[in-house]
Amino acid sequence: MTSKNLIDKFLAILLFVGVSLGVPHLAVGQENPFADLKETFENGAIFKADFHHQTVDSYTQDTVASDGEIWVGKKQYKVQSGPQTVVVDGKISKVYDQRKNRVIVSKYIPEEDDFAPSRILNGVDSTFVVQKEERQGDEIYIRLTSDDPFAIYQEVEIFLSTKLTPKKIVAVDPADNVITTTFEKGTFVDYSDGLFSLEYPENAELVDMRN
16 A cells, blocks of 8 residues: 555545544533534634554555644645645645655545545535444543445544543444554644645645646
8 A cells, every 4th residue: 555545545534533523612412513513613623633544454454554743624634644745725635745856736626525524514425324422431432334335434433532632533444444543632723824835845846737
């Protein structure tokens, strides 16, 4: 699995997490947590954390892992992992590869991103349902499943602290590969100008795929 594929898998989970559990004011047992979630992101909250991400192949048991830092908003996200930085602002996707000193710019199409925050927050993706939501010791556990044969994941398990800070997400895809993401120093921050900007050297090669 290439580093790009690993980041793609991580982004799918990251975006799902960003809109599925990032609710700093959610009361456990509340009947409409997604309503509070929608309000949280509509008010401009940004989830920021360090992460460790790994994918285990169900057939070979091969494991691919990466570490980095993430920021997730309602329509924007940024991932810094090793030499690669990915930024989406809701309209444009930019990827900078430090090794190749290259920036790839492309048009961002929300309709083709099944786990974009905007799609879930607007109720477009209704394939996932909450099967379980309970307190387990010093954690809160949420299990979501989908019966849709075209869903990118069959099951997603979410582990939160008692303060509702994301700690770990375990996802299983249709091939039974297990994708685990753990978070450290997770917090919600206010949006600021430049937060989702992409920095790269002036001599970087620019490849514009929008034309």
